[in-house]
Amino acid sequence: MTSTKRWMSAAAGLLMLAACDPTDRGVIVGPGDEPGEPRDLAVSYQWVFEGFNGTTPVGHPTVQLTWRPPSDWGNEVFRVYGKRSTSSAYSLIATVTSCTEAGCVYADRNVQHGSAYTYYVAAVDEASDLETSSEFAEEVSVPANTRPAAPVAGTPVGLDDAVYLRWTDNTNGANVARYMVFLTQLQGQPELYRVGETDGRGFLDEQAQNGFEYGYRVATVDTMGHVSNLSAQMLAVPRPDFTGELIYAHAGDPTQSGFRFVTSESQNPVVAGTSTSAHFRLETGSAGWRLVPLNGAQVVEFGRTTALTCGPGADADCIAAKVAPTTGYSSAPIAVTPEYSYVFRVPGANGQVHHGVVRVQLLGSNQAGRDLMIFDWAYQTIPNEPRLNVAPR
Known part of the structure; x- marks a missing residue:
């Protein structure tokens, strides 16, 4: 002043x-x-x-x-x-x-x-x-003790060992100096720990770990240091995801036609199409391109999406499979289409149901003429957790 x-x-x-x-x-x-x-x-x-x-x-x-x-x-x-x-x-x-x-x-x-x-x-x-x-x-x-308005919590995005938070603030205008971000819940237990600050309306917590539920709240700090009330809580669950995965059609290369959802980069998700650990394999033929669920897995078509995850830097019209559907799953083969996402319900190593999502980038072939699929995928490590990358609204 x-x-x-x-x-x-x-x-x-x-x-x-x-x-x-x-x-x-x-x-x-x-x-x-x-x-x-x-x-x-x-x-x-x-x-x-x-x-x-x-x-x-x-x-x-x-x-x-x-x-x-x-x-x-x-x-x-x-x-x-x-x-x-x-x-x-x-x-x-x-x-x-x-x-x-x-x-x-x-x-x-x-x-x-x-x-x-x-x-x-x-x-x-x-x-x-x-x-x-x-x-x-x-x-x-x-000045009089004028407290700035609290930010309006947005929908968080659970990423691979990270959480992306976003919020809006249409009240404080140019009086905003920064925002403070607090971890306020971990696995259902209350916390109050400042994880960082930002002068923007988004924050990436790279200390979060896959398989845990995190709760966050944000406070506005104005140019004179006044701090607002905490925002509503934002809940997110980080989970593994990968981009640019490649498998071949079973007829062209059966040893690399199967896929299993895994929990870490140390495990190879690409397996033989006949493996007892595979959750699906890719097939082509007179019936077209298909994903075939295996070993107790079930699948449902989510629909056309623009990205696997609408995380930092995503377009305003980004579309992703955010929450697993509650019905419609089948163990029958399903037709596969580029730019579509498919949600799987699979038995985990712990015998409980886990959800995964596959977004198809490309259906094509290599120089040898072998059919292949390139896709992105994510896997929720918490049993029976339907959130694929965000908390449901």
Whole structure:
């Protein structure tokens, strides 16, 4: 917040220290040399955030003072004088001893919202008790305690060992300085841990791990440090996904025609079309291109999509298979079409049902004329969890 300069008189006086009259350049108690003049005094308002009580922010207003020591500084201490702008007399509010050549800092916590304050500082020779004030006094207003509006939570995206969060904020306008992002739930248990900050309206948490449910809330911080209430909670479950996977049609290369959903990059998802671990294989022939569910797997066509996942940088009209359908699954072969997604329900290694999704990029052939399919896929490692990349609305 902009401060106002008030010129300090250069006249010296012989008043007692208790008077604290800012129009006097010094207070002389005994013989000695007057110290140099403090330089570049600046004051600014800042709200200091302390934490949350539930979803409500807790903090206090402060006025931050900064200045530089005199050019001939001899390690003298500094006295800070201040008054409410409606008062006529200054009071000594602090003695600062921890300055460096680079500058001095003091924070006045004894301020109230809706009031204005004026400050000056003085260099003090403690041996003689002589002091010299800054050239100007600085005035600053402490605004009313106006809390910014909380962001509006969007739909999060569960990625591979990551979660992408997004939100909207149509209320605060240019007053927004940044957003704070908090982890507020892990596997159903409450948390409150700041995972990061951003000046945009999206955040990628790359510390999230596959197979866990994470809850997040976001708070707005305005240009004066005021913090909003926390947003509504956003829940997401990261899961493995891969792009550009390739399998061959069973007739062209049966050893690479099968596919199984796996939980890590250390496992090869491409297997033989006759493998007991395969969840489906690719077949071509007179019946066209087909995905054949295997070993207890079932499949349902989700429909045309534009991407496997609508994550960071996705177009506004991005379409993805976000949540597994609840009905329509079959163990019969299903016709396969480029740019379509297919959701699978498969038995996991733990004997429980897991969901996976395949999005077909290309149906074609290689130089040897062998039919092949290139696709992206994702797999939900949590049993019976229908969220493929986002929390349901």
